[in-house]
Amino acid sequence: MLKLENICYKNILRNINLEVKNGEFVYVTGDNGAGKTTLFNIISGILKPTSGCVLIDGRDISKMCLRERTGLIANVLQDPRQGTIAEMTIFENINIAYRRGSRRYCSVAPSKLWNYFKEKLSILNMGLENRLNEYAGNLSGGQRQALSLIMATISDYEVLLLDEITAALDQKTSKLVMNIAHNIAKQDNKVCLAITHMR
Amino acid sequence: MSGWQEVIMTTDVGLIYGLVAVGVYLTFRTINFADMTCDGSFVFGSSVCATLIHGGVSPYIAMLVATLAGGIAGLFTGILNIYCKISDLLSGIIVAFMLYSINLKVMGGLPNITLNDMELSMNSYIILATILPLATFLVYLLFTDFGLALRSIGYNKRFSEVMGININMMTFFGLILSNALIGLGGAMFTQYQGFCDVSQGKGTLIAGLAAVIIGEKVFRFKKAGFFILACIAGSILYRFFIMLALHSDFMQIETQDINLVAGAIIIAMMLIRKERKIKNIIDNLSLQKNLRFTVREEK
Numbered sequence: 001m002l003k004l005e006n007i008c009y010k011n012i013l014r015n016i017n018l019e020v021k022n023g024e025f026v027y028v029t030g031d032n033g034a035g036k037t038t039l040f041n042i043i044s045g046i047l048k049p050t051s052g053c054v055l056i057d058g059r060d061i062s063k064m065c066l067r068e069r070t071g072l073i074a075n076v077l078q079d080p081r082q083g084t085i086a087e088m089t090i091f092e093n094i095n096i097a098y099r100r101g102s103r104r105y106c107s108v109a110p111s112k113l114w115n116y117f118k119e120k121l122s123i124l125n126m127g128l129e130n131r132l133n134e135y136a137g138n139l140s141g142g143q144r145q146a147l148s149l150i151m152a153t154i155s156d157y158e159v160l161l162l163d164e165i166t167a168a169l170d171q172k173t174s175k176l177v178m179n180i181a182h183n184i185a186k187q188d189n190k191v192c193l194a195i196t197h198m199r
Numbered sequence: 200m201s202g203w204q205e206v207i208m209t210t211d212v213g214l215i216y217g218l219v220a221v222g223v224y225l226t227f228r229t230i231n232f233a234d235m236t237c238d239g240s241f242v243f244g245s246s247v248c249a250t251l252i253h254g255g256v257s258p259y260i261a262m263l264v265a266t267l268a269g270g271i272a273g274l275f276t277g278i279l280n281i282y283c284k285i286s287d288l289l290s291g292i293i294v295a296f297m298l299y300s301i302n303l304k305v306m307g308g309l310p311n312i313t314l315n316d317m318e319l320s321m322n323s324y325i326i327l328a329t330i331l332p333l334a335t336f337l338v339y340l341l342f343t344d345f346g347l348a349l350r351s352i353g354y355n356k357r358f359s360e361v362m363g364i365n366i367n368m369m370t371f372f373g374l375i376l377s378n379a380l381i382g383l384g385g386a387m388f389t390q391y392q393g394f395c396d397v398s399q400g401k402g403t404l405i406a407g408l409a410a411v412i413i414g415e416k417v418f419r420f421k422k423a424g425f426f427i428l429a430c431i432a433g434s435i436l437y438r439f440f441i442m443l444a445l446h447s448d449f450m451q452i453e454t455q456d457i458n459l460v461a462g463a464i465i466i467a468m469m470l471i472r473k474e475r476k477i478k479n480i481i482d483n484l485s486l487q488k489n490l491r492f493t494v495r496e497e498k
Contacts, residue, residue, distance in 0.1 A: 046360065070363025077361065085354045088347070096347050100362050 002043070002159050002191045006052035012038050016052070025185050025192045036195045040161050043193070045069045056158050071101020074157035076148050076181075078164040083148030086137030090128060090147065091117060093136050097151035120150055124180060142173035146180060153184050160185055162194035207323060209442045213435030214326050215391060216406055218384035220414065220430035221337060222377040223407030228426070229341075230373035231353035232280075235291030237381045237407060239298030240272040242400035244382025246302040249312040249395035258320035262329075262386045269382015272298060273374035281367050295400075302397050311396040314389070321390035329387065333380075334427055341424035349373060350423055381407075405461060410434035412468045440464050 007016040012035040020026050028036050041047040043054055045061050054061045056072050064072075077083040084093050094117045114132065121129040124146045128139075136144060145165055152160065162181055166174035178196075185192035219241060226234035244265035251261035272294060279290035306312055340346045352359045352369045359366055381403070389395040414433025420426055444452050444460045452460060 044361070066365060067363055070361070075361045077357065082355060082357050083361075085351055085358060087354050088350070092347055095344060096351055096362050096364075099344050099348075 001057055002193070003055040003058075004043070004052070005055065007039070007042060007049045007054070008051045009035070009038055009042060009047065009049050013042075013049075020191045020193065022191055023186070023189045025182060025194070028193055028195045029197065037163060040075075040163050040193070040195065043159065043161060044073050044075055067101055069101075071156065072158045074100075074152035074155075074160045076145075076152045076160075076162045076165050078167050080141045080144035080148060080168055084136040084139075084144050084151070086135065088136060089133055090121075090136055090139075091132040093147065094120075094132075094151055094154060098154050100155050102155070117154075120154055121147075123184070124150065142169050142177060145169060145173075145177050149177065149181055149184065153188065157188075158190055160188075160190055160192040162192070162196075164195045164197070166196065205442065209438045210435055211323050211326050211391060212388075213438035214330050214431065215384055215387045216410065216438065217330060217431030217434040218333070218380045218387070219403055219407040220410030220434040221334070221427055222379075222381040222384070223404065224411045224414075224426060224430045225373055225377040225380070227408070228411065229350055229353050229423075230370055232370060232373065233288045233291065234273075234276060234374060234377065235288060235404060236272055236276045236294045236298075236374075236378055237291075238400045238403050239295030239302070240269045240378040240381045241385040241388075241403040242302050242395075242397060243272050243298050243305070244269045244385030245389040245395045245399065246305045246312075246385075246397065247382075248386035249314060249389050250305050250307070252314055252317050252319070252390070253312055258318070258390060262320075262383060262390075265386030266379045266383040269385070270375045270379035272382065273376070273378030274371065276378070277371040277374045281370060299397065306395065306397065310398075311394055313394045315393055319390045319393065321387060326387065326391075329383075330431065334431060337427045338424040341427065342422075346424065402458065402461070405465070406434075406437065409437050409461060409465045409468070412465060413437050413440075416468050416471055437461075437464065 001022060002018070002020045004016050004018040008014055016039065018026075028039065030036050038047065042049050043061075045054075045064070045066075048062065061069050061072070085096075088096075091114070095113065098113065098117075117132060118129040121132075126143055126146060128143065128147060131139075136147065139147065145168070149162075149165070160181075165181070166177055169177060178194075181192070181194070219237065222237060223234075226232045247268040248258075248261040248265040251264060252258055256264075276290050276294045279285045279293060280287050283290075285293070303310070341350065348359070348362075348364045349369050349372065351362070352364060352366050352373075356366060359369075385400075388399075410433040411430050412433070413436050414426065414429035414431075417436065418425075418429040418432060420429055441457065441460055441464070444450065444464075445454065445457070
């Protein structure tokens with residue numbers, strides 16, 4: 001469960017109170033400059049609120065270390081070029097995401113992960129499961145955004161934040177990506193917040 | 200000096216400077232940090248090693264201490280960049296600038312130290328025995344999840360932040376590792392040539408960059424880990440290019456023209472890269488499919 005208590009940030013956000021239970025999918029809408037992305041940055045722990053606190057399952061995120069915090073919050077960025085690394089293969093991209101929030105040991109990814117990643121990518125129905133060795137830069141914007149969605153949700157998380165993930169996509173791909181996001185959040189029974197201009 | 204001896208010597212120097220190339224690759228390419236410290240940390244490693252050997256310390260221990268000294272120089276650049284918020288380029292320049300005085304202090308105020316009468320450990324076998332295991336370790340490191348995290352901060356900082364990678368720690372690690380390798384290169388070079396000069400670090404960065412560029416162009420590896428090997432091979436090739444240029448009578452190149460030759464080699468390599476890029480764009484255009492243009496009609 002995600003709870004925001006009296007969140008204030010400079011003069012952008014004033015006393016924001018919100019409670020989202022597991023399994024709920026909440027859209028955040030508002031005009032440009034209303035503070036949607038600022039709110040997400042506060043929930044992610046990138047920005048510190050001027051006052052108030054963010055609680056995930058009753059625990060204050062400001063008291064968590066970076067590893068613990070990123071282990072709880074899965075983030076999908078607006079620009080698909082930022083959400084994935086073009087110069088790395090799809091496997092390497094997912095491998096980084098898979099170890100999000102865990103201690104990093106100097107080990108090479110075991111081959112059993114290969115099948116696990118394939119299984120996860122097959123949810124997308126985009127044929128990415130057969131292209132694990134390809135560079136992420138070869139994928140289209142929609143494919144990269146869908147990939148970053150899988151990357152965000154591949155390891156354990158409590159809160160999924162989708163920051164205008166369809167902004168750079170065409171209408172058809174936007175619907176497809178949003179449907180995938182809905183299904184994943186419903187299946188995992190986690191808190192999901194999405195900034196969107198779509199209804 | 201016979202031709203064969205000259206080839207061996209060029210390979211040895213190329214291998215030693217391969218460490219510099221790997222160091223430059225780790226900062227410039229892997230963590231995307233324009234680190235100019237190397238001109239100073241190369242001489243720092245060199246001066247520490249020469250002073251210790253001159254003081255009777257074992258050459259192997261001297262090499263180890265020189266590696267640590269290089270690492271400390273990298274750490275200091277990291278502190279300036281991360282905690283003092285000085286830009287990457289400037290923090291490297293400042294450290295390299297300060298290291299000139301420190302190197303003179305390390306060498307007891309002397310501009311150079313000769314090691315002719317000392318027992319030195321450097322020969323072709325020891326160079327190979329040092330560089331091969333180090334290169335193998337670095338190739339392995341870049342393939343691990345730690346290596347992936349290190350590379351990711353160079354490609355996309357925002358992505359790394361979201362993935363919970365500690366960017367500051369990774370930058371520190373990259374800088375320390377890079378400058379430690381360059382310090383070791385300096386120590387090995389000093390032992391190889393038998394003396395240390397306070398101004399021998401000039402052009403270290405260019406030599407390293409040239410090796411990285413040649414390595415990338417000649418050996419087009421797809422996996423980032425293998426670029427470590429490409430850098431070392433690039434460094435050897437760079438030394439051979441210079442050797443050939445100096446020996447070609449028709450060009451009438453003399454020793455003082457070495458910087459001109461080095462610059463020309465780098466420019467030539469850069470141009471090859473651009474030519475390939477343009478060719479790729481043309482190829483892609485000719486393959487373009489399913490693209491329609493519709494003119495909007497005004498009513």
